[in-house]
Amino acid sequence: QVQLVESGGGVVQPGRSLRLSCAASGFTFSSYAMHWVRHAPGKGLEWVAIISDDGSKKYYAGSVKGRFTVSRDNPKNTLYLQMNSLKAEDTAVYYCAKDHDYGDHYTDYWGQGTLVTVSS
């Protein structure tokens, strides 16, 4: 069965960096695009980034472009989100999610999320 397990969250000061990881299993990781989505406390869902199956294409939300970098290691079945210059408004639960089976970029499986708190 598909499993996605995020890690790397925690409390970090504004302006610092953090790297999230997402370990995938139960499907052919290298065949699917992958997403990061976040949910800030009291706010709605926000799509953050997508990376293509081979890592050659990446797209970002405007709020994180230039600060966050999505990457993947297919042999290790792992997705990453490098977050730099963190701001208080980046505080959220971050989810990794698998692209839909049909390659249409809906997301059919999600991890349990990892909480990132940006605070001094």
Next chain:
Amino acid sequence: DIQLTQSPSFLSASVGDRVTITCRASQGISSYLGWYQKKPGKAPKLLIYAVSTLQSGVPSRFSGSGSGTEFTLTISSLQPEDFATYYCQQLNSYPLTFGGGTKVEIK
């Protein structure tokens, strides 16, 4: 960026009620519209994709319709497990965006 506006943002309903949630896009998004359910402390769940296609395992009381810029999610007979927040998402162009959410609470 394409903005999605959901209405209402909050609704109170009883078990057995028919519930309709609307999602309006700031420009045409063809059929690239999905719906997700989010419960506190849980990951979002894909309910419907491509406007009206039910994701595998989702009960048939959920349905979607619409085209162009206006879309709806309907729950034909609200069940206790359906009390949650619902989000639409557009996949017509990057950045992908979600609507602001509609919280469905028990009356």
